[in-house]
Amino acid sequence: MAEATTAHPPVLEVRGLSVTLPKGADRKYAVEDVSFTVGRGEIVCVVGESGSGKSVTAQTVMGLIPRKDLTPVAGETLLQGEDLLKKSDAELRELRGVKMAMIFQEPMTALNPVMRVGDQIGEMLEIHTQMFAAEIRDRVIEVMKDVNLPDVEQMVDSFPHQLSGGQRQRIMIAMALALEPALLIADEPTTALDVTTQAQILELIKDIQVRHGTGVMFITHDFGVVAEVADRVVVMQQGQVVEQGTAEQVLKRPREPYTKMLIGSVPSMTPPKRKPITEGEPILAAHALEKVYGASGWFGRGRVVHAAKNVELEVRRGETLGVVGESGSGKSTVARCIVRLIDPTSGEVLIDGTNIATMSQAALRAYRHDVQVVFQDPYRSLNPRRTVGQSIVEGPMNFGLSEAEALKRAGSLMEIVGLSAAALDRFPHQFSGGQRQRICIARALAMEPKVLIADEAVSALDVSVQAQVLKLLDDVRKRFDLAMLFITHDLRVAAQICDRIMVMQKGQVVEQGLTAKVYASPAHPYTRLLLDAAPGKNAFLEQKTGN
Amino acid sequence: MAGNPGQVDFSESADTTLSSRKDVSLVAIMWRHPSVFWGGLLLAVIVVIAIVGPLFTVDPVALNPIKRLKSPSAEFWFGTDFLGRDVLARVVHGARISLVVGLAVAVIAVVLGLLIGLVSGYLRWLDAIMMRVMDGLMAIPGILLAIALISLSGATLVTVVIAIVIPEIPRVVRLVRSVVLSVREEPYVEAAIASGTRLIPILWRHILPNTIAPLIVQATYICGSAMLTEAILGFLGAGIPPEIPSWGNIMSEGRTYFQLTPWIIFYPGIALALTVLAVNTVGDGLRDTLDPRIARKM
């Protein structure tokens, strides 16, 4: 493996590392016999699904894991030749920030909310150098400029909440690089960011590590990101390394079936051929739909947010309309207005020709079974205290079905979504996330709806599970001739499942059209921006056949 | 490949957390948590003494003018008071009153608070009004409010219980309301709404069960604090009529002779402290077990 690096010794060398999990966990080791190296000026992506042990590996290197719970029992982690596992807490503190630094997933919570960002970067210098306050400030401004932050002179005195997510992540990177460490550990640094911001941050990390010659250990679950930044790739599963090699080797010619499966599960950016659906009246339509938050209170001038502005949409039976956009685009607001979980401020929502936008809650009940939703978070979508069966039959029984009949229907739906009818008596915690999402689909189908809304329904799932649930959604759409509204931030997912695409930005629809057409020749600049930002777009991944 | 989703391990447990689901039966809790066990044991002993104790002691109100203010002895374990009454008999009898008041206040406050909190958490127009009322009630010092209510309506066991209940209600309402407000945002509640479930079943099936654990914990704290308040009212001479031997009343009568016979205050005082301690310990243990998140809403 070392042949990829130069004559320099590796910045980080992990050799045979094993870390035990506390008693009572579902396996003995969080990380087992893991070996890899990170060379100078090299980005090594450690990639894996949740539970693969990739984060534990990173935190073990930094010495940030609670050793009581997660104990390294074998191996060594050599930082420029020194074994970190043999260091005392005080010695590790000396190294952190100076020789190794880390950035985290959540830029929103990783910065102290009551401390000015400049001071937080400066703290790094206060701890490890003898610099005076004025020197520190100069250096802080310098590193902030280095990560391309705007108006640095003002921003240095602002608080984290005054900055955007992308700016905060830049602050984190500036902080990490303030002392020019040899190793930068980035733990899912772009996962919580919007796709356009993600592209910028990835660009920044690549640029900086080239300029500073930093070795980067980059933890991610996203093969698109891997394709974008990696020099070398380490694939982990269940605490073990299954495959490693150069990015080109692993992405183009994966040897292990697990790697092949993971890469194969990444949806392609190229939409498959679909026959446009033009027959029949739209079963779901919204006209001039608006949602305004924060209407004026006693003191007038309360901040008014136009969450959705003049939204027009139509979906026919058997058709999937994708609503894509970044956070704050209003895509979920539209979905919630259509289900009437929130009341639209104005406009119409037509279900099979009936306007339900302004209906009273009592009158609305009769239409409830027409529109059903599958939500994002599989862990919160089912009442943990009720059996799966109870959750599924609740809706049909609201509409007069007897318990026996409802249970019978629930049983057959469980089979359809790929679970067994016998599982109806079990509780949600006995199922995995993907299985729970299947149950939620069964619950929605039990209402015999005409419209199914999937609100980021596969976004919280690992990529291999995501592919399966996506396929299931497409299957039930065909089988039950449903009109589907598919809300997502993920352009890859949208490409695979949607007949038509609607792009939203700041509450407004900026573009709408057939998926293949929008992807091939986007009309609106924002759509182009989104498509360009999708990670891994131009890399090896596209040569694979999309599912 | 999509055929068997069961093969895909989705649990995040391996990465950072432990996800062994906890057994929450009472026996299991007592076994795992020594504080619940010892607190529960102490409380059980006190309850047994309160129930059967009076059968074995002398009449707590029998006067014996010859044997006034006697020190603790073989005949009078806890000594006698200024009317020659047996302090042990009075303390044992007083346990009944304390426990009854504590239990009654806890149950009534929780039931009323639950009803108001549930409705208020769900109906926004009512919520605004209810919260102002609760804020107002919380601003009035509980003991003063109780003293005023009792002095206006006459001191009986019932009025004392009511007077202690009223200032406790706002805390329960706020707790229930905060649970309702957070749970009603849960996707499973929204899914139930979207499938046409009416308000009452939503409250009953999906929201109410989430309030049970925090309410049990809250109830124990209310029980403890109610026993203290009852004793304080008695001690100040504003509680249950003086002829009833409640702990507060015994101590109130002991004040005059405190320098001479301090045990008249200390024995019921210790009994009260132990009882409240037992209740609070059980409450703390339950809180840690049932719901660590409510640890902050004491």
Place this chain on the structure above:
Amino acid sequence: MLAYIFKRILATVPVMGVVALFVFLMLRLSPGDPAAVIAGDYATAEDIARIRENLGLNEPIVVQFTKWLGQLLQGDLGISIFTNLPVTTLIAQRLEPTLLLTLTTIVFTVAVAIPLGTLAAWKQGSLIDRGVMLFSVAGFSIPVFVLGYILIYVLSIQLKLLPVQGYKSPFTDGLWPFLRHITLPTITLSVIYIALIARMTRASVMEVLQEDYVRTARAKGQSEFKVLMKHAVRNAAVPIVTVIGLGIALLIGGVVVTESVYNIPGLGRLVLDAVLKRDYPIIQGLILLFSFIYILINLLIDLAYTVFDPRIRY
């Protein structure tokens, strides 16, 4: 910023209104003839009539409320039935001991409870932590007056270190006698308050120590002590200060009892005397006073949040 302050102040108006209405209705809606209850068992018909007149119970209830509220807004809390003096005068006479006792208690509590709670959170699971938690459970369980008598018995009667009871003013009797007399009441009154705030501090600091930004600070190589002081305590300030404010209610209840145990001639004693003499205007006046003080302190704390947390602006 100003708009925020103004809004906050305005928000206390309905709460104060609820308090006033509640106190007003308490007398009018109590079972039986309130005048007769107040007059007591041996009152003559004239006594009852006089009391009814004093409280204005003869008029329609809306008229009563308007008049009463009008007087209240002018700072008039009515006339004591027993002494025939204005309630405000009686309160002014008794204000000093109560005010000073509360102040010493708050200072003592904050000085003890916050370091104790922080230490417990930092050394979670250690002996110190267990000790603090044990103290806090015990503090919630011992009745204030029992604790008072235990302290008097041990420190004053047995060891003769401090005076048994009474109050000396620092203005007329000197600082030293004042301190000697106020020590035991302060400790007595503090215990439950310390228990509350130490516990809250521990919980808040522990929660903050789980935050991502604490992990960031550790990743910088910051020492554990500085992580605690620079990052954790500062962020835990808002919930701690909130509980200090809410605890004022607890404190006011404790004052009544403590003053009674130590024979301190403050507002607490005024209330108790009024209860024994059924002097309702005094009880009512003091409830209003204490409630408004409580609301005011919590308003000030609300405004103080802006100092602790830059996110709260308007």
